[in-house]
Amino acid sequence: MNLNPHISVDCVIFGFSEGTLKVLLIEREKVKGHQLRGHRLKLPGSLISEQEDLDTSATRTLTELTGLKDIFLKQYAVFGDPQRLKPPEDLEWLRRTSGVKVDRVVTVAYYSLIKISDSAITEKTIWHPVDKLPELIFDHNHIVMEALLNLRNEFRDKPLCFELLPKKFTLRQLQDIFESILNITLDSRNFRKKIRKLNYLTALPEKEKNVNHKPAKLYKFDRHRYEKNETPLI
Amino acid sequence: MNLNPHISVDCVIFGFSEGTLKVLLIEREKVKGHQLRGHRLKLPGSLISEQEDLDTSATRTLTELTGLKDIFLKQYAVFGDPQRLKPPEDLEWLRRTSGVKVDRVVTVAYYSLIKISDSAITEKTIWHPVDKLPELIFDHNHIVMEALLNLRNEFRDKPLCFELLPKKFTLRQLQDIFESILNITLDSRNFRKKIRKLNYLTALPEKEKNVNHKPAKLYKFDRHRYEKNETPLI
């Protein structure tokens, strides 16, 4: 595939587990006969290929690097600082792995949210908590932080929370996600009251299992009903 | 200046007058000894230069093409369809005016809002109503429509309306902008009630003049006070 050495795409994939928001990182691939120096972790991303649309590039890259398929990616920003490909050893690595003469690269950034559990992810990928990221290659820390800002903004209006939850979930799980991502606390009794009024969250005739307290009902999200009125959850 | 032939910036500048939202367009410059064919109007924009940041490129371009200075530009999207530089005669025009071998160009789009009145704008610029744009060069119609979507989303949360109003304005003018841009109707009595509760809108000891009805008080926006609580207007 003919790479365009001036433009790249990067994907910030969020997931949620153990009460914290995580980001999918990949280990930088090794170059033969070349000592791996510089930063070890990066976002899934690559140069786009010549005749490829940006969105297509992003989804393709994500699949190639992580195994993730059919993920909706949202373009949220572009990063074009002429000095962003620092330090020199990291740039050198990019030149060797891409095989093209890379100089300045403007990168188009995408983010998405997925359920960590049911994602068939290749090796060399790591789910890392967002709030204590290690130093990543190039300006990838910055790219993640900007993605987080965009995520928080969208989170109140759109039903993004269900992307992070399993198909069947308890109201407690739902509340936890809101509290954790928006960094707020909610009164669970009032939270549930609101939920009850929404017709797009339907209780199943099932309960959670293996919890050491009263098991809660499982709910599911009815996207079809949601799209009829789009009332936000909170 | 050394142009980068792969990346450009485009600016969608919104203004408001006579009750409608307008966009700033410029006439395509003529190329010597070359018949001007294709589309006549375009957004202010150009290829970025090699060692220039994207935001810097955008503000510089805007100043060069329209005379506008110190305008806050918001990056909102990137357009990278490999086929976006159609039709051939428009691409040919771009090649001649830029003087570089242009093939595929990914463009980074920005938008802003300004008061039409106090903007010292060069000739060859045209304020055109957004709701009935003529056909523009390349994918510029699409770029404007996306900017409009982003504008509407931001309009509810942020005090963008004051960018479109003169320093002193009446509540009627304020209401008109909301109604027109968000495409809603507001009860003016309830609207005013809300306004009265906001401490960042202060009435001046002045009234509007030369209107053929009861003159309204003039108000001003106190940005400093706004930033203390950021309560949205509606």
Place this chain on the structure above:
DNA sequence: AATCTTAGCGTATTTTTTACGCTAAGATTG
């Protein structure tokens, strides 16, 4: 059997939103 944790429903109060009545000020009209 007592205790602990979270589920789950309810009621009372406050705050916000919505609907709409009414007077006031100035320009216009016959």
Place this chain on the structure above:
DNA sequence: CAATCTTAGCGTAAAAAATACGCTAAGATT
């Protein structure tokens, strides 16, 4: 110059939404 027209500007009442918090229930743990 009085009647009329338009928009400004204040208010009240009802409806809806948000908040605070009491209480019982179900299952696991001790």
